[in-house]
Amino acid sequence: MNTASRETMAKARSQRRAAQVAVPEQLAPAATGLPVLGNVLDFRRDILRALRLGWDMHGDLVRHRLGPVTVYGVSSPALAGEVLTNSTVFGKLGPDNPLRLVLGDGLLTSSDHESWMRNRRMMQPIYTKQSISSMYDTMVACAEEMLKQLHSARCYGDALDMHKVMMRVTLDIVGRCMFSTHVQDSIDSISPDAIDIAVNYAFSRLQNPFSPPLSWPTPANRRFRNVMKDVDELMFRLIRERRRSGEHRQDLLDMLLSMRDADTGVGMTDKELRDEVITTFAAGHETTAITLTWTLYLLSRHPQVLRRLEAEVDQVLGGRLPTLEDMQRMPYSLQVFEESMRLYPSAPIVPRLTTTDTSLGGFRVPAGSRVLVNLYNIGRHGRHWPDPERFDPDRFSVEAKKQHHRYAYIPFGAGPHLCIGKHFALMEAQLLLIALVQHYEFRHVPTHRVVDVASITLRPRYGMLMTIHERRRDVAGSFE
Numbered sequence: 472m473n474t475a476s477r478e479t480m481a482k483a484r485s486q487r488r489a490a491q492v493a494v495p496e497q498l499a500p501a502a503t504g505l506p507v508l509g510n511v512l513d514f515r516r517d518i519l520r521a522l523r524l525g526w527d528m529h530g531d532l533v534r535h536r537l538g539p540v541t542v543y544g545v546s547s548p549a550l551a552g553e554v555l556t557n558s559t560v561f562g563k564l565g566p567d568n569p570l571r572l573v574l575g576d577g578l579l580t581s582s583d584h585e586s587w588m589r590n591r592r593m594m595q596p597i598y599t600k601q602s603i604s605s606m607y608d609t610m611v612a613c614a615e616e617m618l619k620q621l622h623s624a625r626c627y628g629d630a631l632d633m634h635k636v637m638m639r640v641t642l643d644i645v646g647r648c649m650f651s652t653h654v655q656d657s658i659d660s661i662s663p664d665a666i667d668i669a670v671n672y673a674f675s676r677l678q679n680p681f682s683p684p685l686s687w688p689t690p691a692n693r694r695f696r697n698v699m700k701d702v703d704e705l706m707f708r709l710i711r712e713r714r715r716s717g718e719h720r721q722d723l724l725d726m727l728l729s730m731r732d733a734d735t736g737v738g739m740t741d742k743e744l745r746d747e748v749i750t751t752f753a754a755g756h757e758t759t760a761i762t763l764t765w766t767l768y769l770l771s772r773h774p775q776v777l778r779r780l781e782a783e784v785d786q787v788l789g790g791r792l793p794t795l796e797d798m799q800r801m802p803y804s805l806q807v808f809e810e811s812m813r814l815y816p817s818a819p820i821v822p823r824l825t826t827t828d829t830s831l832g833g834f835r836v837p838a839g840s841r842v843l844v845n846l847y848n849i850g851r852h853g854r855h856w857p858d859p860e861r862f863d864p865d866r867f868s869v870e871a872k873k874q875h876h877r878y879a880y881i882p883f884g885a886g887p888h889l890c891i892g893k894h895f896a897l898m899e900a901q902l903l904l905i906a907l908v909q910h911y912e913f914r915h916v917p918t919h920r921v922v923d924v925a926s927i928t929l930r931p932r933y934g935m936l937m938t939i940h941e942r943r944r945d946v947a948g949s950f951e
């Protein structure tokens with residue numbers, strides 16, 4: 472029996488199992504909302520606060536109405552595990568997911584289970600720890616360039632928006648890992664944040680079922696279409712040039728081009744490649760940039776954690792940048808990053824769509840409901856995280872981790888759709904954090920307002936204004 476038929480049979484078995492689950496009659500408690508609109512305005516204003524309010528008032532599973540669409544907020548590790556590990560009942564959003572306007576049928580948004588599985592299986596080997604380690608030198612080169620830019624900024628004494636700085640360096644990293652050459656200029660030639668503009672547009676459509684159709688000539692629709700035209704032209708050009716040249720550069724594009732389906736021996740079309748390349752850009756740069764931004768902010772508010780991190784960095788490295796082996800000897804830097812992601816998960820909400828009537832937490836969830844697994848609430852769940860608002864990287868020591876509920880800490884998701892770029896993100900983030908802390912101290916400008924806001928990612932609404940200072944010298948080691 473070939474792999475495809477084995478999978479079809481397994482899927483049929485699990486569908487039968489799903490159908491046999493007794494579905495209760497009672498629906499989950501509902502959040503209060505307006506007639507007709509329900510909670511649309513609350514979600515548009517601040518989706519995280521709307522979901523938080525529902526959680527505080529009604530518990531771990533709450534029903535929200537967005538006009539004609541019903542949405543369930545899920546805020547406990549156990550329920551999150553149930554949802555994320557059962558992709559037959561809790562599937563990805565359907566073909567009308569507005570994010571597909573940007574990401575097409577890439578891994579993140581593909582609504583066809585079979586083609587997702589085929590592509591995921593082909594791409595998995597690219598993102599193993601071992602394979603990703605070949606990109607470490609590229610990441611180090613980008614980190615060095617970032618340090619040079621920060622050095623000039625420090626000389627001028629300006630406060631910088633560190634969110635923008637982090638966005639730039641992570642875009643540089645994903646761009647160079649994908650295309651090996653420095654594509655920043657090509658990317659800037661379209662619009663410095665073209666992909667972000669497009670993704671934000673798509674997200675606002677996802678949140679608001681009353682958005683005007685894309686064919687209407689509204690200013691937002693026109694801007695979106697123009698941006699996408701530029702992005703598509705650039706991506707197809709870079710893909711076709713590489714195919715034509717036949718060059719091998721050991722970068723992500725090379726790896727994607729050489730993938731073959733194990734059953735058919737067929738590789739990806741240009742359109743499939745375009746979708747995966749844009750998905751990697753969209754999923755792979757802002758997430759890491761945001762976590763680093765929040766980490767710098769938390770460190771600026773917790774000097775004792777910063778000093779301990781600096782001591783580790785100095786003790787292991789002295790003044791040089793870390794090698795891959797060094798990073799394994801710097802567990803505290805990883806713990807700091809992990810604890811930041813608990814409080815500020817950069818992808819705070821993971822959406823699913825129920826394919827059938829089902830039972831969750833003792834309630835009925837009808838087919839066609841949207842289920843939002845809320846990683847922000849789960850990271851602050853009082854039963855799993857004592858004193859949840861406190862920033863304490865010791866929660867992630869080897870011993871402490873053994874006590875965590877399996878799904879209490881899932882910033883990279885869980886189950887079959889677990890983030891494919893997890894190792895890439897962790898390697899990149901740990902390196903950048905170490906490089907930043909090794910050289911500078913970042914102080915949040917006290918008059919600058921910090922508010923988190925969820926679009927697809929959890930951004931600081933007004934950016935993150937920080938001043939850059941030379942490192943204190945009363946800790947071990949030297950750095951210059």
Ligand code: HEM
Nearest residue numbers: 578579754755758759817818882883884888890891892896
């Ligand atoms: C701190 C950084 C990151 C975080 C917090 C993060 C988080 C996540 C989460 C929560 C998911 C699951 C989505 C779902 O279940 O629907 C996901 C999926 C995904 N991520 Fe990441 N991610 C990060 C970095 C990256 C990077 C660096 C890449 C690529 C280089 C990447 C590529 C992807 C892709 C392609 C998927 C879809 C996987 C699938 O459905 O098969 N991510 N990510």
